[in-house]
Amino acid sequence: MRLGPTADEELFARTVRALLERRCTPRDVRAGFARKRWEELAETGVTGLLVSEEHGGLGLGAGALVAVAAAGGRACAPEPVVEAAVAAALLAGVDADRAAKWLRELAAGTAVAAVRLPVGGPRTGGGPGAVPVAHAAYADLVLVVDGHALHVCPAADACIGPVAGVDPGRGLAHVDISTLSGEPPVALREWTVTRAGWLGAIGAAADLLGAARAMLELTVRYAGQREQFGRAIGSYQAVKHLLADVLIAVEFAHPVVLRAAYSFDHDLPSAGRDAAMAKVFASDAADLAARSCLQVHGAIGYTEECDLVLWLRRVWALSAAWGDAAHHRAAVAADLLGPAPAPPCP
Amino acid sequence: MRLGPTADEELFARTVRALLERRCTPRDVRAGFARKRWEELAETGVTGLLVSEEHGGLGLGAGALVAVAAAGGRACAPEPVVEAAVAAALLAGVDADRAAKWLRELAAGTAVAAVRLPVGGPRTGGGPGAVPVAHAAYADLVLVVDGHALHVCPAADACIGPVAGVDPGRGLAHVDISTLSGEPPVALREWTVTRAGWLGAIGAAADLLGAARAMLELTVRYAGQREQFGRAIGSYQAVKHLLADVLIAVEFAHPVVLRAAYSFDHDLPSAGRDAAMAKVFASDAADLAARSCLQVHGAIGYTEECDLVLWLRRVWALSAAWGDAAHHRAAVAADLLGPAPAPPCP
Amino acid sequence: MLAQVTDLIFSATEEDFRREIRDWLARHVPRDPLPSMDTPDGFRAHQRWERQLYDARWAVVSWPEGYGGRGASLVEWLIFEEEYWRSGAPGRVSQNGIFLFAPAVFAHGTEEQRRRILPPMAAGDEIWVQGWSEPGAGSDLAALRSRAVRDERRGGWRLTGQKTWSSRGTYGHRMFGLFRTDARAERQHGLTYFMIDLAADGVTVRPIRQLDGEPGFAEVFLEDVFVPDTDVLGEPGQGWSVAMSTTGDERGLHLRSPGRFLATADQLVRLYGQVSVGTAAGTGTPDAYRDAVVDAWMRAEAYRLYTFRTVTRLGDGQSIGPESSVNKVFWSELDLNLHATAQRLLGPWAETGGRWLDGYLFSLAGPIYAGTNEIQRNVIAERLLGLPKEPKGKASRGLGGGGGAGG
């Protein structure tokens, strides 16, 4: 019984972290997605993490994704690392040359993929049409799953319209597949779609925890320097306890995410529930971190000039993406308690 | 537009408070229900608050009950003041001599009533049989509402078996109406039963707020005296903020309870929703007060010797009685949002 | 024997008042929302709207008639606010002036100042900007260091220093704020309350972009800026007590009327209706949001009732002191709660923007500005509950950051 990264894992994560520390500073984050950085990430293997070795990838699983996505969240890197993994999982279910081409391009870092899955979506509202697709604004390939059909849309062929969102780094865009000419959609097994959703939830969970840790570090530093009433605000109990609760939430979410990756990689019967639990804990922890870190920063945290804002925006978007905490909590509830009770039918 | 007690109200509440301060000290509370005190309360008019003047009562409404019940909660008085008001409301719907006899006895303080209404009860569990009836252990009269039937059970005729409960002052007892000989039950209008439930919820809400204020006062005093690490624990921000949040909850619950009484007394269309809201806010505020005041007291608050325990027990019992916060929140939700959605019927 | 506890019925006059404003709003509120008041176009559009309100005498209903108001009672003001926000009317670009600054002008200004300052403020012709916080003085306002030296020759003062978190600072016209006029005095002593023309020589305004990307506030740099004696409010050296009447108002009843939250709560209930249609027809996801929506709505109702209680107490001749801290914590958490619940309902759509997102971002500032909620809880604990202060007098209050990022 062991629950934690191996030495190899640690090493890989350290490499990616070091790369991003150098190449993805807050100033870089403000400049948004960078193809150059994507290529550098590809060199470490990050973009082909779940692409099979046959197609030039590393052929790894959710465990590796967790380590890498956490590094991405910590650096607030705009590049779609989780989407690359999900895209690889979807394309692996497709028996066609065009899948192989894109898998190779993903692993090589010559293509960027965006993905739209029917995840987290029983709720409507917020206007007509479908939810915009993250990273589609600069993707080379958009994968749109519609029921069991996978639309493989090269950006050149699809009708893609950028949309403003709370996090400018997300590259949100509307993707209109009705205008798509070219090749017909591919039929996927339901299992492939389901697992892709779990993988996205696990990756996003790890990313959120990385972001939460980054915000906590920023805020601890600020609270140790900023003085009011003659002493550092971090010496006040109210501030201490806010931030202690953030650390507790992050620390307890972490093993839940590690376990979900293990269950995914080993096809355990609990894999779906474990992925859902991971997203619940990570979304809640990151939301708490965002809220408390902004409160401790005060007005300065409310401005564009403060680096905190980069992570705040990432968390606001990502905590709801891939299914929010309520969606996944309901999934765990259905598994644990059976379907929600209903009034008797007439 | 005015929302607050009138001068007359204030005066009445002050009289009752003064009586209880003299005659219902923590030592008295520990001794439990006292018939002598019941008679003294009767002299001020408390026991016949909602009994019509024709039967020797004051003929007042929920507004007066709120003032009196808050005083009862503040003093932690074991006497069933709210039950007396609910009994009066139920008996007022009965056109019979025996109702008149009991109303007169209630107002005169020669009888004590306990009441069981089908409130707050969709949930089962906790063992077989019905919930025990509060105050039945020493009541002269137990009113049991079963559907629309009111069983008027003199204690002498009913099979009453005392039951241990978290608050020894509550005088819990099982009441077995199946053994009841004597007169048949009286049919009540549904409206009478419904309104009796609202009245109980409003009275309990006021009681809970009185109890919450008493706990807060006790705890502020303790926190000002108890020293750790060389200073009064009440000077620490963590303690301050816990107790500030209790005050906020109590202050905001208070007008909600006042409004519910007004709506009840004026038969406003929103009376049911307003009563439910009152219990939600009061139960939540009192639960928070109990939790935080115990935490500030530390281990001493966990002992029989500390007066705090008297109120803790009252609140634990009363916050769930007459429908708990979740029950009443669901009632408000049904009114505001319509019935809970259900999955489509097969 | 006993009179009624409460009378929640409005009088005929009050109901007439409600009908009048409701009718007017129905006819005049712009069908499409105005652009953000923190953009150049939006700022001007909001100024025009204020002018329209003013011309119909709805801009400042609680002010005396002589200054453009209607001398409305507190209850009428609450009614006005309920109707105003329910109608979907635009936010008030003049709010820092009419709610934060005007009370101080009424209490401490000369008649000449009132005549000169208040009508153009109410008409939206002059937009006022607050100059409280400084980089080193946020929650700890008394730590401010911007100073003014006497210019006897010209009959006024020369101001130097830096103010920050000045809402509307980017496009506004005039600023009110505190400056140190006695260099030897410390903390709240030796401060004077000034009014500053932002177009004057020596003033530099640097817009600060907020979370939403718009320059909702600004830093204001002052370099030897001349302010004549006629633009000092109250006595020189008495600025702290003049300002306190203003912040009391800011945190208290006036700025945050229940009307705003009631309108948001009703919109939330409507949003829930739209969303739950999708749920029922969809995958049968259990309705996790029902309690959150009803709780937020009930809290808005409770805030309304609490305000009624406050108005009743004021009518009974009582005054509001540290109780305003109870108010501030409650409304700021309520506002956040309302918008956070809406964001949760919107789920994956939440990040795509719109007025719920704007409202959410704005509501996040509530627990920070006008005195952080941590400081408010200290005030509640020490002044209402009577808990002991922290050992060092100076260090008796909590969490910093920048206060003063008002609306």
Next chain:
Amino acid sequence: MLAQVTDLIFSATEEDFRREIRDWLARHVPRDPLPSMDTPDGFRAHQRWERQLYDARWAVVSWPEGYGGRGASLVEWLIFEEEYWRSGAPGRVSQNGIFLFAPAVFAHGTEEQRRRILPPMAAGDEIWVQGWSEPGAGSDLAALRSRAVRDERRGGWRLTGQKTWSSRGTYGHRMFGLFRTDARAERQHGLTYFMIDLAADGVTVRPIRQLDGEPGFAEVFLEDVFVPDTDVLGEPGQGWSVAMSTTGDERGLHLRSPGRFLATADQLVRLYGQVSVGTAAGTGTPDAYRDAVVDAWMRAEAYRLYTFRTVTRLGDGQSIGPESSVNKVFWSELDLNLHATAQRLLGPWAETGGRWLDGYLFSLAGPIYAGTNEIQRNVIAERLLGLPKEPKGKASRGLGGGGGAGG
């Protein structure tokens, strides 16, 4: 290229261990719950149960075989705990001895002391009571004033003072605790760790009735009580560091294994099943508790995984320091949460008692004893996050009350 991140599979040996304890428990756990261990009969019944455990070598699985244990690994201990609590076996009347005191005896005792003290403790023949808190020293343990003076003639010490919140003090046999042996030393200096026979001359035990009406803890008065040198643990004057190894364990992994919470979480899910039958067949009240139940259950799971992570880190040679404060806050709030949710499910039945009510009352003490959660949060903020201490060194920690009301 990369090895697996995790391996949540238990080894064959571990699975065998699980089967063995599960089988034994299935055959031996009393069908009816024992009476409360804080009643005279219940105390004796719990002692007998401990004897049964001990005879089958299940009392202290992680101790070396020579002292009555099985030398079980941490993972096996976790498995034992999961099975133990899942089976509904009685609470451990010996827990303050085996979890709080024994680690200090292993770390600091002489071989003679270990041989003499540990086996009767494990067998439940001698029940140990902790003597940490004093009336003026709860969370602020270093403020203790009970003292010991040297009795050179008899070769020992004479102890005088008062201890409080001593769990099991009413019926227990021996007490461990700190006393001041250097009258000139202050705070954590000059303290010595003693073992005291509660039947000795000069000892008076006053039971304290707890919330549940039973004397779960006691005050212990000492008046010139002789303790021989053989009952000093570690060096005289070094009591603080000896005790810290004990409290580290108390707050850390050992006392609160996930097994307990997992068992409670499963019971909560079963309770929900019973209750929701009533709901579905009943009035159609919306299921407000669904989220609360699933959240509490998930938190118990998370605690289990967190513990696995901790065990993994310990296996990798890391040590646990202030991280134990993270643990303490989480499990105490989890336990309260589990029981409060059950109380809510029970609604009007909650007040009528039973094991959920008992568990709830017990869980309320969790955030208080073994260092209040306020103090734990200070530790987390200062030692894990590195936030600055409060200005006065002495006043660096928070909320008082009485710590030490252990189990």
